[in-house]
Amino acid sequence: MERTAVGGVTGSTPAPEVAELLDGLPRQRGPLGAAPVSAPPPLPPVLTEATASGVLAPGTRAFRPWRLLPTPTGTPFTFAYAAVLAVTSLITTYADPDLVHALHQGSSTDVAHLVRTPVLVLLASALWIAGGFLAPYTLGFLLVLTALERRIGGVRTAVVFLAGHVLATLATEVPVGLAVLVGHLPDSSSHRLDYGISFGVATSTGALAGLLRPWLRWPVLVLFGGMLVQDLLNFADPLTNWGHLISLVIGVAMWPVVRRWRAAHTKSVSADRG
Template sequence: MPRQREQQSTGEQSTEAPGDLGVRAPSAVRRSPLRALRPWRLLPTPTGTPFTFGYGVVLAVLSVVVAYADPALVHELHQGSSTDVAHLVRTPGLVLVGSALWIAGGLLSPYALALLFVLTALERRIGGARTAGVFLLGHIGATLATEVPIGVAVLVGHLPASSLHRLDYGVSFGVAASIGALAGLLGPWLRWPVLALFGWLLLTNLLAFTDPMTDWGHLIALTIGIGTWPLVRRWRNGRARVAAA
């Protein structure tokens, strides 16, 4: 057994136990803090987060169109995608999807930036299709929860008929739900500050009473996202088991 004697004479030991990475490659453990944090994973990529990347590209292109197109055309596009009661009655599927293709306030608005980072973080944890499902659940659920009462109020005479044509579009409901869902996958030391800060911002906007229906929609969407915690945690744990296997 010359090979074994050679290893013993040089003080080397064979440590090929499955899964024992710390003994054979100690340099892999002692990484720089920057490499351990991997800040580039905060941004979407075509392969790592295809849903967020593709959706972000579509939103960016349409935002450029809004910035440079004729204002009358832009207003017509927004009006045709509005999730007001009149459009929801006539073409519900078209406007529920179409309204999520526009960013109110442009690419540098707070909800646009939140969409980029929040959807990226959520997709890396639960996958693209499920992230899209959470986003749409908040977008559609909060839209119906705010527009249906308007329709009922018009029917009973508490609001004028013009309320049926309220301009309503944007990604903010879906983003609010995604923030609520992502909070459930964070550690407690980050989860509760995120929810407290975002909830405080939403309540501040609601108390300002500039657009109460939209502000109520944001709170409803956040609640919808929080309600998905058992589901998104199950999805996250399932992906972790598959990756470990």
């Protein structure tokens, strides 16, 4: 189908002065003798790579909502961990309450268990969500660990999470053990129930903030840190609340490390695509 040219003559070539006026308009292929059609400029390399691979290349910015949640191929560590937490949450919801209490007690990182089986309980305590799968920290786990794993990789994300989980647990439980030892706390304090993923999530949040742009980094830290301080001021569970603040500080302290890891991960992904 041909476009009607100026003057109502189909397929005729416009006069030079008219052609100049129409130079910015899209042209169709005309009959023999028509003005040649200029080839479109080549895409920048980054867009060419994005189009060829079906995804945006590193360095481009586009909001893709599905990338906020874990996937088996994109974020295998977070996806697998979330699946385990879903199973343990179902056990918590539907299993016999006595069995659930026994499992939680056996996974607790209290002083008594840390003295006897430290490695076992430090790992087992991270398999449960305090409050079940609908607890607020569950959403934080999914969003934060997914974002962190996409930036630094699964193994490094696991290191960040476990570092916060272990260090914050020790930072809160060791003083309790010492206080019991010198008689400042009763022996029952050595058997307090302590399990969950919140320390690891708080550390991962702090670490992720260091990889965000400043306009997003500081609001995240202020809002999340403010929430933790408010929980501490409420004095409902001071030991756990202090653990959350310690976890956040651990994550912030890891900024130099996670930034190096992001650079290495980005380089590795680019090499794989190349």
